[in-house]
Amino acid sequence: MKKLIALILLTISAVAYTAEPVQYDVSFNNAVHHEARISVTYSDIGDAPLQLRMSRSSPGRYAIHEFAKNVYQVWVVDGAGNPLTFTRPSPYQWDVAGHDGTVTATYTLYADRAGGTYSGIDLTHAHLNMPATFMWARGFDDLPINVSFNPVSEDWKVATQLVPTDDAYVFTAPNLQYFMDSPTELSNFSERSWDIESNDKTYTLRLAVHHDGIEEDVDVYLEKAKKVVDQQIRIFGELPDFDYGTYTFIADYLPYVSGDGMEHRNSTILASTQSLHQAEFQQLGTLSHEFVHAWNAERIRPHRLEPFNFEQANMSLNLWFMEGF
Template sequence: MRKFLFLLLISAVSFAQTNTYEISFDNAVHHEANIKATFPNVKSHELVVSMSRSSPGRYAIHEFAKNVYGFKATDSKGNKLEVTRKDPYSWNITGHDGTVNVEYTLFGNRADGTYSQIDNTHAHLNMPATFMYAEELQHRPLEITFNSPEGSNWKVATQLKPVEGNTYMATDMYYFMDSPTELSDFSLREFKLDGKNIRFVLHHNGTDAELDEYFDQVKRIVEQEKQVFGELPDFDYNEYTFIACYLPNASGDGMEHRNSTILTDTEGLADGGMKGNIGTVSHEFFHSWNVERIRPYDLEAFDFSEANMSGSLWFAEGFTSYYTNLILHRANILTAEEYIKSLNGTFNYVWNSPARAYFNPIEMSYQAPFVDAATSVDPVNRENTFISYYSYGSVLGLALDLSLRSKGLNLDDYMKQVWKKYGKTEVSYTIEDLHKSLAKYAGAAVADEFFGNYIYKSEMPKYAELFKTVGLKLTQDVDKGYFGASLKANDSLVQITSNPKIDSPAYNAKLNSGDQITTVNGNPISSMEDWEKIIKESKPETVLNLIYMRDKKEAKTKVTLSKDPTYSINIDENADKKAVTARQNWLAGK
């Protein structure tokens, strides 16, 4: 009896230390949610509750407080409490009796991995965009109850632990904030792998047959990615949940979380999503190893009040991007030809960018708070100063894999080693740790060359040689002319729509974004077809006499076209048997 009473006491004390939330959707048609939170046993004179300014998996500031209104705070007896504001995203509450209740209205109308959307079809909730938190109480457990609209068929999909009915719990504030949730009349498929339950939730307008076909691809991706690391992560509660929303009112995105991922897109499975959305599945699930558990030191601990910066995103995001399409091939979703073709766009984007003169991959990673779903109203010069760490890391992962394979090694086994050292143990890593791990796996010479030349510096690997080892060829069209800026038709004129690349013909001719080209070599042009015909018929060193409009004034310039720098990666049909075998081994994995 004494032991039973002791356990009851412990349970009561634990509940007294639990923060509780409740969310309802009575005005969902107008994108509103009503949210209540209770913070018991508050010891401080002033309790500060805040809306996040950033979100796990994103690196920029988002200011979620802008969508909050109707805020009220009361004590345990319902008495109104004094609230002051010392910054735009916090509410300072005093005069409480040890309990603070808050209530507010949230507006949400963007379904993606960062924001929330509430309407009459679903409640798509990213927790930092939805729920206030008290930082001083961040280590407490939380319980949340989701109240579905009356008469709806909404169910709950989340990585949170079920308690009872529509009530779920989280061990602390971070796990709660890292647990996106979808309430809707979704469809569910699931399968077991190594004793772990893999669930795929899909809110869409398609058919069960389409979902079955898509889910078969998902299963093959999960199995192939497990092969890279040798095992699945130890998912909390032995379960992983893909939460997908493919609807016209969603926005294209993917966002990884510890035991789940958000997948959103406007395309349904019958409208191109069957093939167009599956890459995001591959990318985000790979993150359950690389990022969620193989975790950069400079992202620990995640700060919800500031931008979060890491120099390791070329590895965390970039190497994940390298595996994205490679896994699709290994899962028999892309053919070998389709996979090789997919390399071209990223390869050209990276190696034809002037930005390598300014930043190496580490410094490109530092740019994330400015580019990762960040917004700005002033023009920027990203065409010349930034390469996405997704793309940069992807082509470097390709180079490292091919380099290792030429020595009888491979990137899969290096990733497996990093997983065992830093992921499975959940000990965060530094860039120097990655360097040392590569030295341990492949030798100091290999590691020093890769990090010394391509990570700490911005040199280009010897791709022609590397591709040759796996029966690929790298070529350029030396007879094709190159202008150096993007254009589009605009009001019967052809307008430059990007900052010209540094040292390109357009740049050297002093042309700028926004310039409208009206005449080329005395001939008026009014469509992209006119412009593309001229470029197609022009070789390097061709001189184009342009008349253009800038700020409503006419001007003239001469553009001397250069050799097109575009690379082409293709299968070499004349490759020897050794190279063909090496290619097959590379693409097949284990």
């Protein structure tokens, strides 16, 4: 009986305890020089050293990318604002000891390569691939995450698969894996959306296009994208069960981005140096390729890619099944 009572009390205690979310704050005061200033706060973490890291790989891009090379001016404080020292066991590690259970690390990120792998920041937009942008800590993968953006301009909107809140610039993620798989575009992009019924559910598909063309081109692109989506639904028989009921095409069609495409669970990154008009809408091929991955790569995938390891190359002999021969 005593053991049963102890078990019940332990269960009640576990349910009553709610871990503090990881908090990120992002500002772009020096966007003209392609910089962001980012802070991350871990609270109620005990007294063990905090092992902060920058990722070395990114979902969909399985090779090594040393994202820490673009991070500098690191400053770490405890919950009272007292400066903390840290060690650097490797170029992508910051280990913090002697804290009071709360650690805030603030750093500068340089970002001038908008595409599917890296980030790009200037006065027109902030194009963020999360592993290339955000420092994180070992051992806290399951904590929920809040991220707050401070935009350069009031006309900037946010396109992302992150979970929205009542604040247009504050978003959440259930855990680190989802957060790191959620690329985000902040800009005055053109936006379109449409709804699709599948398996007795209504899903909203969103198209966000940051471009220097005309709105009529986006309207034409939207209609072409709808046809692509409809044909792929015919192949698979249904839409994927998108988390939170949405899927977002995040497109940057500008002369200063890196041409690319990258799949994610509930979104995709599409980038081209040509406008829709210049390319005669050939960007549709990348859109089609990446949307197939919503099934075959994101939900049908090699077991070795789960969970994704952000600290090393993610190798599999089955990538041919996702990308083709």
